[in-house]
Amino acid sequence: MKLAIAQLNPTIGDLAGNARQILRAAQAAAAQGATLLLTPELSLCGYPPRDLLLDPSFVADCQATLEQLVAEFPAALTGLIGTIEFNPAAEQAGGKPLFNSTALVERGKIRQLFHKRLLPTYDVFDEDRYFEPGHQPNIFTLDGIKIGVTICEDLWNDDQFWGKRLYPHNPIEDLAKHGVDVVVNLSASPYSVAKQKLRESMLHYTAVRFQLPVIYVNQIGANDDLIFDGHSVAFNRQGEVVARAQGFTVDLLNLELDPVKRDLPLGALHPLPECEDAEIWQALVLGLRDYTHKCGFKNVVVGLSGGIDSALTAAIAAEALGPEQVIGVLMPSPYSSDHSVKDALDLAKNLGIVTHTLPIAPLMQGFETALSGVFAGTKPGIAEENIQSRIRGNLLMALSNKFGYLLLTTGNKSELAVGYCTLYGDMCGGLAVISDVPKTRVYSLCRWRNQQSLVIPEHVLTKAPSAELKPDQVDQDSLPAYEILDDILQRLIDAHEAPAQIVAAGHNPDTVAQVAQLVARAEFKRRQSPPGLKITDRAFGSGWRMPIAARRTTSPAPSHQA
Structure with a gap:
């Protein structure tokens, strides 16, 4: 079976433009003999659409655009397309009105719909605001191969890898119990420094633990403060990287799945950047x-x-x-x-x-x-x-x-x-x-x-x-000298260390108190700053939700000196 990863750069809300991107990738994949095309999470509407999802006409337009795209999709190609779906049970049974979904399209029709099961609500994510979680393992069969489908966060809940779990279920574990031959993960995973190394460590662990090939598809591009780096990657059953797309650019990555071994042989392997600064x-x-x-x-x-x-x-x-x-x-x-x-x-x-x-x-x-x-x-x-x-x-x-x-x-x-x-x-x-x-x-x-x-x-x-x-x-x-200031800020903001912990790490108590006070006092400025590009796990953007009119009883009152 030949598969193609379409690493795309959608623009949020540009349904027609995003559909054209998907269709071009599908036509190119079909011309190269691919059987299955994989696209990123919500590739049709762009991620994250945020409060556009509160507009029913936007969701309806998305569904209409999907139907038109499906009608034009190459006949010889099956595709997984990230989209939004209405939750028909929401009014009667309660729950959120939408699903974060992937449509399995084939021969001019939507064959199946798969819903994201784990909805993140931390840092920049607020998916529980809009979506109802899916409750069933997502599986389909193509050319005799049983394929398990996951969407982004569905992959990030292995308690053995993390030492804890955020959600009661592990969708990968569920798919393994159902005997799938390969797991695909359709993602829109934002960039932060060295995140690809973490992703690949997690994917390696998943492939080895469940003895399954894992194919990870990621969006690229930037939407507001979030940057998406791509670096779509595939692992074989032994946990070895066998293919990797280019980072920070649109790419079409071809893979082959051996139908006998039910595994992925070595394919194109683009290198990671040579250092963090690059x-x-x-x-x-x-x-x-x-x-x-x-x-x-x-x-x-x-x-x-x-x-x-x-x-x-x-x-x-x-x-x-x-x-x-x-x-x-x-x-x-x-x-x-x-x-x-x-x-x-x-x-x-x-x-x-x-x-x-x-x-x-x-x-x-x-x-x-x-x-x-x-x-x-x-x-x-x-x-x-x-x-x-x-x-x-x-x-x-x-x-x-x-x-x-x-x-x-x-x-x-x-x-x-x-x-x-x-x-x-x-x-x-x-x-x-x-x-x-x-x-x-x-x-x-x-x-x-x-x-x-x-x-x-x-x-x-x-x-x-x-x-x-x-x-x-x-x-x-x-x-303070920037070497000292930045270390204190990293501990205070990124690592969530208390001032006492920072002092215990060797910093001067007065300096730590000064920096902590300055950070608290500057919140009103940050609230009025323009959007900034996020490159760390703790940025002053959509994931930073600190109050302005607040007073810690152990700290001096804020001053609005601009």
Whole structure:
């Protein structure tokens, strides 16, 4: 039996466009002699559709599009297509109105419908909001081969692998008891750093435990904050990787299932990225490109300060969209150093992007004059510093509005975590490209990028980080060294460690208390930030659900100093 994995990049809600993608993949697979085509979870509507599912007309349109696609599907090919189905028992028996389903299509008809059994409700997932879980093992037979069908989370509940289980049932175990010959998993599994290694470890364990070949199909592309890396992969009964699709790109991967051995021989095996920085780079490039194009933009604009964060953002944008689509804007103030201006211009030259220079000193003077009466008798401080950032935000937004550019913000995760950013200033924009990238990783990514070709000036990598909002200012005037800060933040945010645990790991108690307080106080800023690309397991996006108006009795009350 010849199988084909269609690793697709759907756009959420673009039913006609997604159907065309599936049909093109089906036609290509049929031309190559495939018997069965596998597509990702909800491939017809795109994942995650979120509250589009609350619109009955959207679900009806999805079903109508599926029927048209089935009518055009190659006659010699059977397909598994991710779709939405109404739950006919919802009104009488209760339950959610929809199923997260896969349609088995064959010879112009829908032969069977399979429903996802395990519905995740953690991190970025909220499937129980919309879907009713399936209750039966999903099995069909094709050319004498008994195939078990699972959908994404159905694969992630092996108590022996994880040491626990989140749900009462393990769909893989159920399929094994029913004597299937192969398990397929149709996924839309979001990317995070090193996640493919975890997936493959889990898939290896599953194949070995149940002595079954396992085929994992994953979506690629980016939808809002979520990036999908693809890396569809197949394991034989011995738990060996026998095929792997390319990462971060559309692919059609062909497999063969030996009908006698009921196993998968070696096929195309694309390598994984050589290191985490290479992997993250590809993810961010894909995330920026898809967000820009799927939102209907062609050009992006980015403020260039001469610092490392804006340098990384501009470099990612130039690779994602092409340098001709990136506009860099320098906005020097009286506090901007000559070397910062030079670093920004050198970066732009290396990347081949156009720049504009808009000095902000006259605008600063205008604000100072306008506020002189109400500010009389006070000392200059953070309010005056933030005015500079807000002037720059206004200029960048003016260019965005005037010319239809997407404004990219340049703040990193470390800054966003502790509120080292200005509302309506450097937080202005439509996409926060590196908002899930800690500062230490920013440096690492820039060094990795320069190993490919030198684009980021060396001085950007070696000078002390500074917002340059007052004379001789550096970040470490008010923050711990980034190596210390990022370790504390990783423990506090990603690992959910209590301050006492972080202190026990060797950090200074006062520093830990300071960082924890800053993180709590900055929640109101993060709530107003643009969407950011998710690359870690704990990002400040759709999976972050912290309250603003809250008070921990062991911590000082929050301050709304923006």
